[in-house]
Amino acid sequence: VADVAPPLESGPLAATGPVASPALVTQLKDELRDAHAMQIVDRALAEFGEDVAISFSGAEDVLLVEYAKESGRPFRVFSLDTGRLHPETYRFFAEVEKHYGIHIEYLFPDAPAVEALVRTKGMFSFYEDGHGECCSIRKVAPLRRRLSDLRAWITGQRRDQSPGTRSTLSHVELDAAFEGTNGALVKFNPLATTSSDDVWAAIRAFDVPYNALHDRGFVSIGCEPCTRQNRPGEHERAARWWWEEATKKECGLHVADDG
Numbered sequence: 001v002a003d004v005a006p007p008l009e010s011g012p013l014a015a016t017g018p019v020a021s022p023a024l025v026t027q028l029k030d031e032l033r034d035a036h037a038m039q040i041v042d043r044a045l046a047e048f049g050e051d052v053a054i055s056f057s058g059a060e061d062v063l064l065v066e067y068a069k070e071s072g073r074p075f076r077v078f079s080l081d082t083g084r085l086h087p088e089t090y091r092f093f094a095e096v097e098k099h100y101g102i103h104i105e106y107l108f109p110d111a112p113a114v115e116a117l118v119r120t121k122g123m124f125s126f127y128e129d130g131h132g133e134c135c136s137i138r139k140v141a142p143l144r145r146r147l148s149d150l151r152a153w154i155t156g157q158r159r160d161q162s163p164g165t166r167s168t169l170s171h172v173e174l175d176a177a178f179e180g181t182n183g184a185l186v187k188f189n190p191l192a193t194t195s196s197d198d199v200w201a202a203i204r205a206f207d208v209p210y211n212a213l214h215d216r217g218f219v220s221i222g223c224e225p226c227t228r229q230n231r232p233g234e235h236e237r238a239a240r241w242w243w244e245e246a247t248k249k250e251c252g253l254h255v256a257d258d259g
């Protein structure tokens, strides 16, 4: 497509700005405590330039892409293509690329690792022995690879998505699970204190494209075999890995920074 901008250079990036240290995180945390999500995205892009990227799941976190566009700054977006997403999500990725004139940087899992898993345990092992192994191969390892040449990342996590695991989430934290180029990795959660209702009000107000699954009863969207439609009155997280206990509904992408 002629009007699509070329992707920013990928691969190891020289760290040019300030080191993503705990002191910087404390400073940003104080500064952005009461900031609007749009200001937080802008600040992240201003501070880290091409050493920060938006982690886009293909759901309502598309609002982050809108805010990045509104900032007028260059920005980069990556998605973890687990190979198990809904067809609607793949179509939505393409729609987002066209709408914003960007290329999403897709990360794929290690082929031999996926082959070994499905040859020994089949395509749906997670229903038998939990989602940990599959998520670790299809999501966590590719994410680790992606983050290793960044100094910061931006996620769409919100407190109201998961009362059990995200209720104290901050707008800025030191990543407790992954390392960036310089070791320490800053994690921005611009929507941490935004409610689901406010996210949807903004998506409508900005006329942002969204995943067609949302019109069919899906609220929280992950991989196809591990996501179902929400039932009336149930919390959105109940529709993810529904056969497992509520306390296990994290896949390893997000580990809380309790500091």
Ligand code: ADX
Residues within 6 Å of the ligand: 054, 055, 056, 057, 058, 061, 078, 079, 080, 081, 082, 154, 155, 156, 157, 161, 220, 221, 222, 249, 250, 251, 252, 253, 254
């Ligand atoms: S998950 O850990 O349970 O899968 P969730 O679906 O709540 O995460 O999404 C929270 C944030 O994690 C998203 O807004 C996004 O920043 C990141 N994320 C989740 N899934 C992906 C994915 N497949 N690719 C990139 N980022 C993702």
Ligand code: SF4
Residues within 6 Å of the ligand: 082, 084, 126, 130, 131, 132, 134, 135, 136, 138, 139, 222, 223, 224, 225, 226, 251
């Ligand atoms: Fe595998 Fe399900 Fe995890 Fe997707 S969410 S990586 S299909 S276990």
